Amino acid sequence: MIDETESAVDSQLLAYVDGALSPIERQALDARLTSDPGLKERVDALAAGGRPFAEAYDLLLRNVPHERLTAALDRARATFAAGRAEKRASAARRWLRPMAAALAVFLAGSAVGLGVGHFVVDAKVGDQSATGDGGWRDTVAEYLTLYTRDTLANLPDDPSVREAELKSVGDKLAVPLSVDKVALDGLLLKRSQLYNLDGQPLAQIAYLGPEDGPVAFCIIAKDDGDRPPTFEERQGKNIVYWSKAGHAFMLIGNLSRSALETLAASLAARVA
Amino acid sequence: MTASGHDAVMAGLASHLDRLWRYGLVLSGNRTVADDLVQSTCLRALERSHQFEAGTRLDRWLFSILHSIWLNEIRAARYRQGEGLVDAESALVFDGIKEIETNILAAQVLREVQSLPEAQRETVFLVYGEGLTYREAAEILAIPIGTVMSRLAGARLKLAALASDETDDEVKKRK
Numbered sequence: 001m002i003d004e005t006e007s008a009v010d011s012q013l014l015a016y017v018d019g020a021l022s023p024i025e026r027q028a029l030d031a032r033l034t035s036d037p038g039l040k041e042r043v044d045a046l047a048a049g050g051r052p053f054a055e056a057y058d059l060l061l062r063n064v065p066h067e068r069l070t071a072a073l074d075r076a077r078a079t080f081a082a083g084r085a086e087k088r089a090s091a092a093r094r095w096l097r098p099m100a101a102a103l104a105v106f107l108a109g110s111a112v113g114l115g116v117g118h119f120v121v122d123a124k125v126g127d128q129s130a131t132g133d134g135g136w137r138d139t140v141a142e143y144l145t146l147y148t149r150d151t152l153a154n155l156p157d158d159p160s161v162r163e164a165e166l167k168s169v170g171d172k173l174a175v176p177l178s179v180d181k182v183a184l185d186g187l188l189l190k191r192s193q194l195y196n197l198d199g200q201p202l203a204q205i206a207y208l209g210p211e212d213g214p215v216a217f218c219i220i221a222k223d224d225g226d227r228p229p230t231f232e233e234r235q236g237k238n239i240v241y242w243s244k245a246g247h248a249f250m251l252i253g254n255l256s257r258s259a260l261e262t263l264a265a266s267l268a269a270r271v272a
Numbered sequence: 273m274t275a276s277g278h279d280a281v282m283a284g285l286a287s288h289l290d291r292l293w294r295y296g297l298v299l300s301g302n303r304t305v306a307d308d309l310v311q312s313t314c315l316r317a318l319e320r321s322h323q324f325e326a327g328t329r330l331d332r333w334l335f336s337i338l339h340s341i342w343l344n345e346i347r348a349a350r351y352r353q354g355e356g357l358v359d360a361e362s363a364l365v366f367d368g369i370k371e372i373e374t375n376i377l378a379a380q381v382l383r384e385v386q387s388l389p390e391a392q393r394e395t396v397f398l399v400y401g402e403g404l405t406y407r408e409a410a411e412i413l414a415i416p417i418g419t420v421m422s423r424l425a426g427a428r429l430k431l432a433a434l435a436s437d438e439t440d441d442e443v444k445k446r447k
Contacts, residue, residue: 011421014428018399020406048435049428053400056381060294068307069289076314083319236278236322 010042017046091142136197137250140204140218141235144252147214152190152206165192169203173219175247177205181270184263187215207253215253217267222248229264231257240264244272281321284330285314291331291402292338298397299342301386309346313338335398336412384434385427392427395420 015021016029033040162179169192170177183189187207195202203219224243232239234252240260241250249271251264292313296306316337317324324333385396398409399420406424410417 010425014421014425045432046428048432051381056378057401059378064290072311073314080318233322
């Protein structure tokens with residue numbers, strides 16, 4: 001009786017039987033087999049367990065219920081589409097309320113000549129986990145899926161407004177911000193806004209790229225320790241996130257990973 | 273890039289249904305469960321399509337999803353319901369298979385491999401049926417490569433023992 005151990009020897013013998021050894025390994029083992037009957041016996045036992053496996057499994061492939069599987073795929077697609085629509089609707093519900101409030105504050109501010117700088121919104125957004133590890137990025141990513149080029153395209157490009165927005169947002173987050181600090185090559189700085197995520201201020205600085213559409217640089221006060229820029233994907237968006245000095249940062253958009261990483265490195269060097 | 277990963281999943285799913293179903297059948301021994309596994313795998317793949325890296329093997333990615341659904345959801349649920357595991361040599365595997373009568377050797381091999389314990393059965397299928405390398409199978413099953421090899425060695429020894437039992441029987445009959 002041959003012992004079923006997980007030994008390296010058995011692994012090597014298996015690879016031998018399967019023809020998975022390199023020619024040199026094979027030669028070496030061939031030489032040992034001629035002089036070691038015990039080893040030869042084990043190889044023979046493994047070889048005796050060989051079967052025309054592929055042919056046997058092909059029999060199953062010839063009996064696939066094609067119609068049922070096509071129907072299964074259709075059902076999966078329908079469930080997926082329905083789930084996505086619900087997710088979009090819920091993201092919209094969650095964000096439209098603070099957005100409407102922000103717009104009201106903005107309009108009121110403009111009317112009395114205060115201009116920008118009062119984007120603070122009190123409405124609670126997100127669930128309890130929204131500020132948890134990665135949760136805030138998910139919320140931001142979900143929100144950004146609602147953005148199109150048109151969301152940002154018609155905003156007036158007034159440098160003094162941009163500076164004022166950035167100063168206001170930066171003051172709230174205790175991060176010095178200016179057009180010089182956040183300008184990104186190839187992207188047009190369009191707007192800086194403050195949101196409230198579970199009681200914490202969340203800054204969103206929005207850009208528009210000529211090809212890849214909206215890009216957002218977001219900041220939240222969050223003590224994660226210092227972490228270097230890291231790439232991830234959420235909600236179909238590419239993201240680079242990092243943290244430094246009590247703040248978590250993320251840059252998100254449809255840019256390629258390499259383009260996004262370059263821009264994030266540039267921001268990380270200037271903003272802290 | 274993310275969008276192309278999603279597109280690749282959307283476009284590629286349909287061409288892998290057959291092999292997903294076969295994998296589901298080998299695991300469950302039940303055609304209806306195999307249908308369900310395919311549907312759940314498709315849905316999970318669509319939900320996670322942003323995690324798929326375009327340019328990598330979609331079939332391998334789908335296999336690992338199916339494996340995980342089987343292990344963590346369907347099989348676990350069967351345990352909870354007290355149904356236990358499908359026994360290996362399940363007649364259901366052959367239910368509706370037309371060539372089984374005419375392809376005696378293949379049918380015999382299927383019976384033998386389906387009689388193996390689940391872990392060995394699945395590994396044998398991936399490596400010897402799907403032609404994956406030990407490493408590829410290890411990645412799909414989320415186990416060390418050494419475990420893949422010991423499962424295969426164990427399976428081969430069991431199959432060898434089956435063959436020698438049959439030979440003994442034949443010898444006895446002739447006597």
